[in-house]
Amino acid sequence: xxxxxxxxxxxxxxxxxxxxxxxxxxxxxxxxxxxxxxxxxxxxxxxxxxxxxxxxxxxxxxxxxxxxxxxxxxxxxxxxxxxxxxxxxxxxxxxxxxxxxxxxxxxxxxxxxxxxxxxxxxxxxxxxxxxxxxxxxxxxxxxxxxxxxxxxxxxxxxxxxxxxxxxxxxxxxxxxxxxxxxxxxxxxxxxxxxxxxxxxxxxxxxxxxxxxxxxxxxxxxxxxxxxxxxxxxxxxxxxxxxxxxxxxxxxxxxxxxxxxxxxxxxxxxxxxxxxxxxxxxxxxxxxxxxxxxxxxxxxxxxxxxxxxxxxxxxxxxxxxxxxxx
Amino acid sequence: xxxxxxxxxxxxxxxxxxxxxxxxxxxxxxxxxxxxxxxxxxxxxxxxxxxxxxxxxxxxxxxxxxxxxxxxxxxxxxxxxxxxxxxxxxxxxxxxxxxxxxxxxxxxxxxxxxxxxxxxxxxxxxxxxxxxxxxxxxxxxxxxxxxxxxxxxxxxxxxxxxxxxxxxxxxxxxxxxxxxxxxxxxxxxxxxxxxxxxxxxxxxxxxxxxxxxxxxxxxxxxxxxxxxxxxxxxxxxxxxxxxxxxxxxxxxxxxxxxxxxxxxxxxxxxxxxxxxxxxxxxxxxxxxxxxxxxxxxxxxxxxxxxxxxxx
Numbered sequence: 141x142x143x144x145x146x147x148x149x150x151x152x153x154x155x156x157x158x159x160x161x162x163x164x165x166x167x168x169x170x171x172x173x174x175x176x177x178x179x180x181x182x183x184x185x186x187x188x189x190x191x192x193x194x195x196x197x198x199x200x201x202x203x204x205x206x207x208x209x210x211x212x213x214x215x216x217x218x219x220x221x222x223x224x225x226x227x228x229x230x231x232x233x234x235x236x237x238x239x240x241x242x243x244x245x246x247x248x249x250x251x252x253x254x255x256x257x258x259x260x261x262x263x264x265x266x267x268x269x270x271x272x273x274x275x276x277x278x279x280x281x282x283x284x285x286x287x288x289x290x291x292x293x294x295x296x297x298x299x300x301x302x303x304x305x306x307x308x309x310x311x312x313x314x315x316x317x318x319x320x321x322x323x324x325x326x327x328x329x330x331x332x333x334x335x336x337x338x339x340x341x342x343x344x345x346x347x348x349x350x351x352x353x354x355x356x357x358x359x360x361x362x363x364x365x366x367x368x369x370x371x372x373x374x375x376x377x378x379x380x381x382x383x384x385x386x387x388x389x390x391x392x393x394x395x396x397x398x399x400x401x402x403x404x405x406x407x408x409x410x411x412x413x414x415x416x417x418x419x420x421x422x423x424x425x426x427x428x429x430x431x432x433x434x435x436x437x438x439x440x441x442x443x444x445x446x447x448x449x450x451x452x453x454x455x456x457x458x459x460x461x462x463x464x465x
Numbered sequence: 466x467x468x469x470x471x472x473x474x475x476x477x478x479x480x481x482x483x484x485x486x487x488x489x490x491x492x493x494x495x496x497x498x499x500x501x502x503x504x505x506x507x508x509x510x511x512x513x514x515x516x517x518x519x520x521x522x523x524x525x526x527x528x529x530x531x532x533x534x535x536x537x538x539x540x541x542x543x544x545x546x547x548x549x550x551x552x553x554x555x556x557x558x559x560x561x562x563x564x565x566x567x568x569x570x571x572x573x574x575x576x577x578x579x580x581x582x583x584x585x586x587x588x589x590x591x592x593x594x595x596x597x598x599x600x601x602x603x604x605x606x607x608x609x610x611x612x613x614x615x616x617x618x619x620x621x622x623x624x625x626x627x628x629x630x631x632x633x634x635x636x637x638x639x640x641x642x643x644x645x646x647x648x649x650x651x652x653x654x655x656x657x658x659x660x661x662x663x664x665x666x667x668x669x670x671x672x673x674x675x676x677x678x679x680x681x682x683x684x685x686x687x688x689x690x691x692x693x694x695x696x697x698x699x700x701x702x703x704x705x706x707x708x709x710x711x712x713x714x715x716x717x718x719x720x721x722x723x724x725x726x727x728x729x730x731x732x733x734x735x736x737x738x739x740x741x742x743x744x745x746x747x748x749x750x751x752x753x754x755x756x757x758x759x760x761x762x763x764x765x766x767x768x769x770x771x772x773x774x775x776x
Contacts, residue, residue, distance in 0.1 A: 153608075157608070157609050157612065160609055161609070161613070165621070168621070168622070168625055169625060279752070279755070280752075282755075283748050283749075283751040283752040283755060284744075284748050285702070285705060285724075285744055285747040285748050285751070286706075287705075287706065287709045287721075287724060287728075288724060288740075288743070288744030288747065288748065289744075291724070291727075291728060291733055291740060291744070292740075292744070294733070295733060295734055295740070299734050397611065397645075399612070400611065400612050400613060400614040400615070401614070401615075401699075403614040403617070404614050404615065404616035404617060404703075404706065407614075407616065407617060408616075408706055408709070408710070411710065412728075419617070422617060422620060422621075423620065423710055425624075426620045426621070426623065426624040426712070427711065427712075429624070431624065434620075434621060434624050435621070438617060438618075438620075438621045441614065441617060442612075442613070442614075445612055445614060446612060449612060
């Protein structure tokens with residue numbers, strides 16, 4: 141199977157998966173004990189507004205027509221109006237998505253790379269003090285309860301030491317000042333991102349490090365490593381070019397499998413640090429009873445996870461030629 | 466001459482003795498694993514905490530974790546002889562909340578993991594045993610369930626259904642967590658299906674259910690049990706996270722809820738005696754089940770055991 145065909149098949153599966161999630165969400169909200177109208181209309185809306193929404197979502201039509209209209213609305217990007225913000229849902233989420241992507245993608249790349257390279261080194265120096273110390277540290281941070289670690293970091297680095305801002309994504313005084321250039325704004329966001337990213341990094345890198353360490357130990361016992369040694373190749377070449385790429389395959393797999401889990405952690409992190417992303421918006425909209433926003437935020441996150449899964453597949457296919465040919 | 470019934474009885478007794486001997490051997494291997502023993506020790510500690518949670522309310526009603534308020538205290542005060550870990554924002558005893566939290570965590574963790582593993586084992590066995598379209602459909606379903614972010618699905622459910630009680634939560638966690646187990650059990654079933662003894666049973670005319678339950682289930686159960694230890698952690702973490710976000714069952718107290726109270730009432734920076742214990746407990750119980758799981762993995766997976774010896 142070539143890469144293109146592989147990706148086509150995977151994309152097809154992802155579209156089907158997404159359609160099933162979409163359908164489940166429809167069933168869930170229509171089966172809910174509450175009045176279906178309450179899902180799209182707020183009690184504060186005027187009678188006229190409610191009538192417009194009713195027509196838009198086909199609430200007075202039979203269920204199968206409602207479903208088709210629901211799919212059509214989704215394709216057009218019509219998610220209704222948020223009760224809380226009194227603004228089209230799609231505008232709100234369009235603003236939040238890049239912010240989640242920024243935090244989550246940067247953190248994921250950092251902890252996956254750190255996990256892989258640290259695991260590689262630990263396996264190489266197995267049995268050393270470095271190995272046991274780092275393995276213990278990785279295990280410890282891996283088991284930390286994420287919100288608790290976040291609160292501790294805020295307490296120590298935000299409050300006691302005052303090195304980082306307690307929450308938010310930007311400092312208004314820098315962004316409103318017409319004098320400040322791109323660099324100042326960029327550094328400001330980075331400054332705000334440090335703590336949430338630190339939380340995601342600390343709670344995730346350990347798992348990847350330990351998996352990489354184990355698979356690297358297995359790989360180092362393979363015959364082709366012995367062959368490479370017999371050829372007299374430098375140790376560094378054996379480690380980095382012969383062993384590490386193969387050993388990292390299971391790590392990439394587990395990266396894909398744990399994406400859903402990481403996105404939970406992302407939502408918790410966003411909420412604690414008031415990072416204006418999709419996860420925090422979902423939590424807040426559920427608390428407000430803001431159904432249109434909650435529903436759409438969930439779909440955005442589901443789509444995000446599925447696309448991220450596809451990216452992991454591409455990386456896997458790139459690393460493992462057996463997938464491509 | 467012994468009737469066939471008696472022979473059957475003897476066989477099943479023999480089977481039980483065999484099982485017990487097996488368990489004894491496994492325990493002997495497990496005992497040699499210091500990490501596994503450490504995890505077990507921690508678990509015993511949490512079990513004792515859960516048992517001890519019944520004591521404080523008996524001593525004095527003010528020690529009731531939810532409704533007991535110290536008549537002389539109406540704010541968060543640090544540790545004292547009267548309240549060993551201090552009180553929360555309403556003057557409730559933190560220690561008795563912490564003990565109750567252990568009970569709730571173990572209850573939710575074990576029951577959700579047990580249900581998830583039971584579903585996963587059934588689905589995996591059916592998919593592996595029957596193969597074909599049944600297999601394809603079940604495994605596609607498992608794939609979908611696996612990409613769902615569990616915590617956020619529960620959030621969406623609670624937005625529709627309102628406050629979720631503990632038992633509803635357990636059920637939902639089980640329905641979200643069976644998929645990983647079912648994949649593992651399926652591949653195990655695939656390899657068991659072609660073993661001679663299963664084929665012999667089939668030739669002897671055993672029904673599908675009999676082959677699955679009498680002949681294959683005992684061989685996949687150890688693996689299911691292993692995955693249960695991992696499932697417990699994830700169930701406890703989901704409940705803790707949900708309570709931390711403020712969507713927990715308000716009729717009881719959990720560690721996640723305690724953290725939410727510290728955070729939301731603004732005591733984060735001034736009440737370390739309140740912030741630290743619940744977080745330490747959640748992290749340690751995660752560690753306990755992780756260590757037990759790792760050690761059991763080595764017991765069930767002789768290949769891993771050898772590798773450990775080689776190192």
